[in-house]
Amino acid sequence: MSEIATKIEARFSELGVKVKTDEIETRLDQLINKFKVPAEEARRNVINYFLKQHNIPRTEFFAQRETQVVKVSDIKEDGKWVTLRGKIVKLWESNHESVSQVGLLGDESGTIRFTKWTKAALPQVEEGKSYLFKNVTTSEWQGQFSIKLNRTSEILPIKEDIEVGSTPVEYTGAIVDIQSGSGLIKRCPECNRALVKGACGEHGKVDGIYDLRVKAVMDDGEKVQDILLNREVTEKLTGITLEKAKEMATEALDQSVVLDAIKRQLVGRYFAVSGTKLDRFILVDTISQDVKPIEEEIKKLLSSAASPVAQEA
Ligand SMILES: [Zn+2]
Structure with missing residues (x-):
């Protein structure tokens, strides 16, 4: 019932009218529990009551705001109202009471982070299940897009099992930290x-x-990017196999010698990576040392050395 009340309150608030949720709830409660009116009829009755009170035409209240159905990869703007079909890939623990659920959802075109506000009073979603997310807003933070599920949003379970695709990405920059x-x-x-x-x-x-594995931070001079290398890619890049790593750790009686060796090898060097985007990470398929920045430095050095006259002037 509080879910219905919250929805009604939200719709009125969109029309610029403040109606108290507890007032709506009291009326709903009377109709449903005291007079045994079916919930849907009670809802209409309460809406009509407040429409009359605030002189709002019915058509205006029930006008469907058509939000565009988009794919995850289409989301490139902040503050848009959209509708999308997606599967819950992952749920994370919410560490704030204002957030009821937070996680990653995806469709054929890729994945995106979502936040469901507690105030939205929406049903809980489950990992691995697919839903239609109606009237959600897009949001951007540090170049990363996400969607927010608020009081005017709807979550409808769908039977179809959506196949979650990955977004191929490439990135070139310096590894600045190994986490x-x-x-x-x-x-x-x-x-x-x-x-x-x-x-x-x-x-x-x-x-x-x-x-x-390697969890590293790259920087291309404009923005930072987290990357993740699995065992296979790590072995190929560093030459340290899992067996070798175990030997190193046994010899030193310390696991961190492997991390130190990797740091010495990678930090401060330029790399070109390609892989798939998963939330804030790129899961790396290929990584190679990028020699371009070094070549450019050499060229700069050579050209300044070749023109001593220009330098004097
Ligand atoms: Zn476990």
Whole structure:
């Protein structure tokens, strides 16, 4: 019932009229619980009551605002109202009470982060299920787009199982940092999550399985980009195989020697990467050292050395 009340309040507020939610709820409660009026009829009755009170024509209230149906990859502008079909790829823990759910959803064209406000009073979504997300707003922060589900949004489950596509991307820049959780790591044998201090977030203390990966930050002079290299790509790039990494750690009695070796090899160098975008990361398929910036530096040095007259003047 509070869901219905919130929706009514939101629609009136769009029309510039302030109606109190508890006042709507009281009327709904009376009709539904006291007079046993069906919910849909009660809703109409309450809407009509407030329409009359505020002198608003019915047609205006029920006018459908048609929002455009878009694909994830079409979202390139901030503050637009859109509708999209998508599958919930991942849900993250919300760390703020104003956010009821936060995660990643995707369609054939790619993935996008979403935030569902608690105030929106919308139904809960589940990982792996597909929905129609009606009347959501787009938002941009530091070049990353996301969608927000608010009080005028709707979530309708759909039967179709949407295949989530990936967005191929390329990026060139310098690796400026290697993040913790890189190098030789251990994963949970149950869920494959990376262990933190020998424990899985879900399964507690477990006997982990070794893996090798790199989480790095790149910078192209304009914006930074997080990249993720899996074991295969890491081995190929650094020449440190998983076996070698285990040997290094055993010898030093310290896992972090692998991370240090990777840092020495990669930080401060230019690379060209290609892969697929997943939330804020690029999952890297190929990475190669980019020699262009170095060639340009040499060219600059050579040209300034070749014209001593110009330099004197
Ligand atoms: Zn686990």
